[in-house]
Amino acid sequence: MPNPVPLRIADIYVPGPRKKTLEPDKVEALANDIIENGQTTPIRVREGKGRYVLLEGLHRLEALRALGEEKVVVYITQARLH
Structure with missing residues (x-):
């Protein structure tokens, strides 16, 4: 597993089809959890x-964005070749 690294949220592109899966209730719940516990699971880019x-990690990303965070902890992985 790659090492988690901090990355600027502004440097992360969210593909259009993925944006359509966003559930505002999940974002709010995750934001509240992040306030209490911090980001416990890195997103994958x-x-x-x-x-x-x-x-x-769309919901985690958007929760951090809603909280006004500028950075997110990520795993940077290689694209899969099909």
């Missing part, structure tokens, strides 16, 4: 063209 692309 891959390197893209001059940016990082979100693979997993």
